[in-house]
Amino acid sequence: MSATAGETHEFRAEIRKLLDIITHSIYTNREIFLRELVSNASDALDKLRFEQSRGTTVADPDAPLEIRITTDKEAGRITIADTGCGMTRDELIDHLGTIAKSGTEAFMRSVADNKDAASNLIGRFGVGFYSVFMVADKVAVTSRSFAPDAAAARWISDGSGSFTVEDVEGDVPRGASIEITLKEEAKEYADPERIKAVLRTHSNFISFPILVDGEKTNTIPALWRESKFSVTPEQYKEFYQFLTYDNEEPLATIHVSVDAPVQFTALLFIPKNGLGPMAFREQLHHGLDLYVRRVLISKETKELIPEYLGFVRGVVDTEDLPLNISRETLQENVVLRKIQSVLVKQILDKLKALAKEDPAKYNAFFAAHGQGFKLGYGDYAHREAFAELVRFDSSALEQADGDADKAGLTSLADYVTRARDGQKSIYHLSGPSRAALDLNPHLEVFRAKGLEVLYLYEPVDEFIMDSIGTYKELTLKSAELADAAELDAFEGTAEAPKAPEMTAEESGSMDDFLKAIKEILGERVTDVRVSTRLTQSPSCLVSPDDRMTSSMQKIMRLVSKDTSVPKKALEINRDHGLIRNLLAIYRRDAADPFIGKAVEQLYDSALLLDGYLSDPHQMVARINDLLADASALHAK
Numbered sequence: 166m167s168a169t170a171g172e173t174h175e176f177r178a179e180i181r182k183l184l185d186i187i188t189h190s191i192y193t194n195r196e197i198f199l200r201e202l203v204s205n206a207s208d209a210l211d212k213l214r215f216e217q218s219r220g221t222t223v224a225d226p227d228a229p230l231e232i233r234i235t236t237d238k239e240a241g242r243i244t245i246a247d248t249g250c251g252m253t254r255d256e257l258i259d260h261l262g263t264i265a266k267s268g269t270e271a272f273m274r275s276v277a278d279n280k281d282a283a284s285n286l287i288g289r290f291g292v293g294f295y296s297v298f299m300v301a302d303k304v305a306v307t308s309r310s311f312a313p314d315a316a317a318a319r320w321i322s323d324g325s326g327s328f329t330v331e332d333v334e335g336d337v338p339r340g341a342s343i344e345i346t347l348k349e350e351a352k353e354y355a356d357p358e359r360i361k362a363v364l365r366t367h368s369n370f371i372s373f374p375i376l377v378d379g380e381k382t383n384t385i386p387a388l389w390r391e392s393k394f395s396v397t398p399e400q401y402k403e404f405y406q407f408l409t410y411d412n413e414e415p416l417a418t419i420h421v422s423v424d425a426p427v428q429f430t431a432l433l434f435i436p437k438n439g440l441g442p443m444a445f446r447e448q449l450h451h452g453l454d455l456y457v458r459r460v461l462i463s464k465e466t467k468e469l470i471p472e473y474l475g476f477v478r479g480v481v482d483t484e485d486l487p488l489n490i491s492r493e494t495l496q497e498n499v500v501l502r503k504i505q506s507v508l509v510k511q512i513l514d515k516l517k518a519l520a521k522e523d524p525a526k527y528n529a530f531f532a533a534h535g536q537g538f539k540l541g542y543g544d545y546a547h548r549e550a551f552a553e554l555v556r557f558d559s560s561a562l563e564q565a566d567g568d569a570d571k572a573g574l575t576s577l578a579d580y581v582t583r584a585r586d587g588q589k590s591i592y593h594l595s596g597p598s599r600a601a602l603d604l605n606p607h608l609e610v611f612r613a614k615g616l617e618v619l620y621l622y623e624p625v626d627e628f629i630m631d632s633i634g635t636y637k638e639l640t641l642k643s644a645e646l647a648d649a650a651e652l653d654a655f656e657g658t659a660e661a662p663k664a665p666e667m668t669a670e671e672s673g674s675m676d677d678f679l680k681a682i683k684e685i686l687g688e689r690v691t692d693v694r695v696s697t698r699l700t701q702s703p704s705c706l707v708s709p710d711d712r713m714t715s716s717m718q719k720i721m722r723l724v725s726k727d728t729s730v731p732k733k734a735l736e737i738n739r740d741h742g743l744i745r746n747l748l749a750i751y752r753r754d755a756a757d758p759f760i761g762k763a764v765e766q767l768y769d770s771a772l773l774l775d776g777y778l779s780d781p782h783q784m785v786a787r788i789n790d791l792l793a794d795a796s797a798l799h800a801k
């Protein structure tokens with residue numbers, strides 16, 4: 166083999182930054198460079214095998230598909246060679262230096278926050294190859310692409326600003342060979358025993374033989390093909406960690422072998438935690454690895470699992486697809502659709518069992534994955550299972566006070582066991598937080614009557630309510646839209662402090678008083694009326710449209726970019742001290758300017774609670790005015 170003179174290229178700017186972090190800031194867990202390189206070699210072999218299985222002509226067709234690691238302790242060098250798809254000269258330049266990588270920015274942000282986590286994050290963010298510079302002074306990648314006539318080329322770099330690429334003449338086998346000259350402090354990796362230990366920890370499930378100085382080291386490929394009675398919990402855990410790079414053990418494992426309507430095996434895992442800062446990658450990378458008779462066809466196959474179960478990781482292996490299936494046609498593939506439908510049922514059943522047998526564990530699942538899972542409201546075929554599995558906060562639950570462990574959620578089934586006799590609806594209300602909903606005037610009557618209300622914090626929750634519709638014969642209904650007569654049927658549980666009865670004269674003035682308020686507010690409200698829902702607040706705004714909740718209206722308005730303040734009816738609590746005082750002032754002098762100021766303030770306060778008050782300045786000036794009046798009275 167001989168090489169022509171090299172051509173020097175600059176690394177792309179963000180890759181240079183990345184390399185700077187990798188070479189200068191990461192000192193723990195450096196062994197994972199080996200996992201990254203072996204995983205790349207395995208990917209390249211998968212790609213080659215895939216091409217071969219669909220009949221593509223490849224160079225060196227008889228070369229065994231394997232990964233060979235050779236060590237040279239004396240020279241402090243190791244070489245990792247594979248017989249995979251290899252890279253052309255242009256691909257070396259693109260893939261190892263100039264093409265932007267989707268995860269780099271996010272990786273660097275996360276590392277800035279937490280240097281210790283960096284080596285764990287490397288694999289997940291897809292900055293894999295560059296991790297070699299944690300241990301290398303110099304790296305040379307010699308490669309020949311699988312395309313039969315491709316010329317061989319070599320990429321060389323010390324991981325600082327640039328790399329060189331040169332042509333290589335002579336006999337270079339298909340694939341890639343990565344020669345690493347180890348840094349002084351990383352010489353341990355030239356010891357074959359150390360290499361074998363690292364491989365056992367991180368690369369045990371690679372489905373191609375890995376040979377260290379000629380000796381085969383990995384032992385358990387295709388764990389999913391084993392009978393589930395022969396696999397130990399430890400093996401499941403190891404395989405899960407191999408698959409996800411998660412340090413935890415999985416929350417749940419599903420291992421199934423199905424014969425009809427399609428023949429397949431699947432080994433699936435539910436991770437304990439959402440991947441936090443990597444969440445963007447969760448969505449991007451959702452999907453299962455699809456094998457056909459142990460040949461990897463496509464990673465992260467979205468067609469195998471709906472998005473709302475995107476937190477599930479694992480592999481599916483089927484006999485019922487041809488090996489030469491093209492990835493482009495997976496989307497319309499009936500077999501995959503059938504597999505998906507079986508898997509969804511398996512996963513939902515597993516979750517139901519978990520919820521029943523170990524509610525605390527289920528709650529942990531929901532805390533970690535509930536947000537994505539809630540999108541399952543759109544899966545009509547599994548609506549019943551979904552309704553059993555979804556969880557909400559509720560007025561009947563203890564306040565968590567920021568203590569995450571205490572923050573329980575309720576199922577619809579548990580709500581029903583607490584419902585009052587004769588209750589025909591499951592009530593719910595949307596709001597930004599528990600504190601806000603606890604004070605929401607719309608809920609006063611529910612509290613007074615001892616009726617439980619589910620607290621909804623996310624826009625998707627209302628869609629869930631709509632889609633479930635009815636649960637165990639109880640209609641899911643927004644507290645805002647509850648009918649007064651329906652609520653009247655329930656006796657109050659707590660004795661509400663009674664306001665003194667109104668005199669006949671006071672009652673007689675009420676209609677005129679309401680008209681006067683309407684006149685002050687003019688077109689801003691559709692109506693002013695006496696409320697049946699308020700027991701503690703003086704007033705609130707009520708949507709005139711009794712089919713749509715105010716939060717749903719907010720969503721619609723957001724969609725149509727409508728920023729005006731919606732017109733609603735103002736309801737007032739005739740037993741509230743403030744309203745009684747205003748009525749007395751009105752009866753004494755209907756033109757008293759204090760009434761105008763107070764009514765404007767009642768309206769603005771209601772807008773503020775509804776989230777529509779856009780300019781607080783006027784309101785603050787008015788409050789100061791009112792306080793001046795009130796303090797003058799106090800001072801007397």
Ligand SMILES: Nc1ncnc2c1ncn2[C@@H]1O[C@H](COP(=O)(O)OP(=O)(O)OP(=O)(O)O)[C@@H](O)[C@H]1O
Pocket residue numbers: 201205206209247249250251252260261288289290291292293294295340341
């Ligand atoms: N042994 C190899 N054979 C062929 N191509 C390779 C090999 N190693 C790396 N590459 C090419 O270089 C690219 C960059 O590799 P790198 O490890 O940085 O990221 P990745 O493998 O794409 O992402 P991730 O780390 O998320 O798997 C790969 O996508 C692949 O195209």
